[in-house]
Amino acid sequence: MQIEAIHATPGYSGFFFDDQRAIKQGATQDGFTYDGDPVTDGFDEIRQAGETLIVDVELADGSVHRGDCAAVQYSGAGGRDPLFRAEAYAPVIEGSVAEELVGRDARDFLANAELLEELEVDGSRLHTAIRYGVSQALLDAAARAEGRTKTDVLADELDTEPANEPVPVFGQSGDARYANAEKMFIKGVPVLPHALINSVEKIGPDGEALLEYVDWLADRSLELGPEGYDPRFHIDVYGMIGEIFGAPYDRDEVIDYFAALEEAAAPYPIQIEGPMDVGDRADQIEAMVELRDGLRDGSVGVDIVADEWCNTFEDVRAFVDAGAADVVQIKTPDLGGIHRSGQAVRYCRGTDTRAYLGGTCNETETSARACAHVALATDAAQVLAKPGMGFDEGYMIVENEMRRTVARRERAQRLANTDEVTADD
Known part of the structure; x- marks a missing residue:
């Protein structure tokens, strides 16, 4: 046509x-x-x-x-x-x-x-x-x-095998990091809350404010979450850990802080996005590798997520090839064509790096729905609830688009199976 x-x-x-x-x-x-x-x-x-x-x-x-x-x-x-x-x-x-x-x-x-x-x-x-x-x-x-x-x-x-159920949705709280997290707990959101920790004031001069917040998350999830709820905490710190601690990132002071985050989040897993921002891709990869190696050597089970300087398909490939992150955010608008985001998710297959199909609060309902299909088509590890900073609207848009699509594909498969049986008869 x-x-x-x-x-x-x-x-x-x-x-x-x-x-x-x-x-x-x-x-x-x-x-x-x-x-x-x-x-x-x-x-x-x-x-x-x-x-x-x-x-x-x-x-x-x-x-x-x-x-x-x-x-x-x-x-x-x-x-x-x-x-x-x-x-x-x-x-x-x-x-x-x-x-x-x-x-x-x-x-x-x-x-x-x-x-x-x-x-x-x-x-x-x-x-x-x-x-x-x-x-x-x-x-x-x-x-x-x-x-x-x-x-x-x-x-x-x-050339991928689509997911047969909705991909885990990652809720974004914006600055309403307490009220919106409570909404996410009530709805049983699988990955949360982002938290928008983009200043020293929000993380604390020694990181103490973030530790208190993570501790609150763990406690409040037990109070509000549905039965059997097992969330993954995902905090974006916009390079603030690097701002307050500085390099090198594998030294005891830094690793001990991540160990404290792990303890505060228990019994749930936690991943930290953008732990530092050092100014260019090569140096960012080196810093992330240094931190990841330090966490591994210290037996600290906090995953780190690449964001800054991981924009294009080529950037994603560089971070994955270097083993610089446990998770890479595939920031959909930055890759250009939507198929490029799908190719980036696919590139993570067979590596020890998971693909987070992200994006931005600054998108629209149309682009969010399109990304829901990328997530399903590639079976990404998680997908961002977007657009906006209100949480509820973005979660509804992305989750419902995936559920509707999964149901439609199931109906089509049942019909195809029925037709095959009829043809055999």
């Missing part, structure tokens, strides 16, 4: 763009905003409204299929593409991108998505947000043209 037209409409995403460097350098909060001047190129304010480009792909049968361009909350940081401005990029989608895709067969999802990865405009690759959003619409169009789920289209293209 042929692609007839492509349109782009500027809109809002599920959260905000934040200048991470300005925040790390001590910008103070003023209500929901921050005081001070931005330091990252492209920002007018330290916090500003998130943007998306709503992409519509029209097919020959008159159907319209949507994808949403999105960029992470901390755009322009850690080696990522610059701040995404929807108005500036709409002409690119309706111009150069449409010129390449209109007239092509919608069923050729992987070929169409790879074309976007190779396309250059004025000598530069398309912004990751454009590749991300347009590829979502292409996936939806391919599923329509083939009469199958997006999970099945992806699994065939990536």
Whole structure:
């Protein structure tokens, strides 16, 4: 079925763009905003409204299929593409991108998505947000043209075996780290709470505030969680452990702190995302390997999660090959085309690194649903509840999309089995 037209409409995403460097350098909060001047190129304010480009792909049968361009909350940081401005990029989608895709067969999802990865405009690759959003619409169009789920289209293209039940969802609390964690306990969320530990104030000058919080998590989960509840704690510290302790990361003081985190989380496992941010990929990998080796030598069972400087498919491969993390976050908007996120999950197969299909609070419900299919198609270790920082909405969107898809695939399989029996008779 042929692609007839492509349109782009500027809109809002599920959260905000934040200048991470300005925040790390001590910008103070003023209500929901921050005081001070931005330091990252492209920002007018330290916090500003998130943007998306709503992409519509029209097919020959008159159907319209949507994808949403999105960029992470901390755009322009850690080696990522610059701040995404929807108005500036709409002409690119309706111009150069449409010129390449209109007239092509919608069923050729992987070929169409790879074309976007190779396309250059004025000598530069398309912004990751454009590749991300347009590829979502292409996936939806391919599923329509083939009469199958997006999970099945992806699994065939990536040569993977889809999950037969929803992938564990990782809840993100935002700054409401106590109230939202309690909501997660009540709903039995399998991985939680993120906690947004992005300042010395939140972690404590010696890390004591985080230890108290983890201890509270363990106690409160026992009080509120459903019977048999066995969560995994996942805390994003935005490099703050590195800020308060410094290198080397395999020394006793650092390892003892991680041992204290493990003890506070007991009886549940805990993983720490972004323990340090040292400024570039090679040094970040070296620091993560040093910490991971130190934890192993000290028999400390805390897993570490790669985030900063682990953005592209090539970055994921470098962290996995170096054995730099127990878990890598595959930050979906940063990889460009949505199929690239699936390929990154697949690359973790057969290694001792688990794949966390992440992303950002600054996406949309459309991109979140598309990512749910990537998670199912690749059977990722966990998938982020998104968009937004309210938790409930993102959890509902991602969890329900997976449940609906699993149920649909089960019905299709039962029907196929019935038809086989009838044919045999």
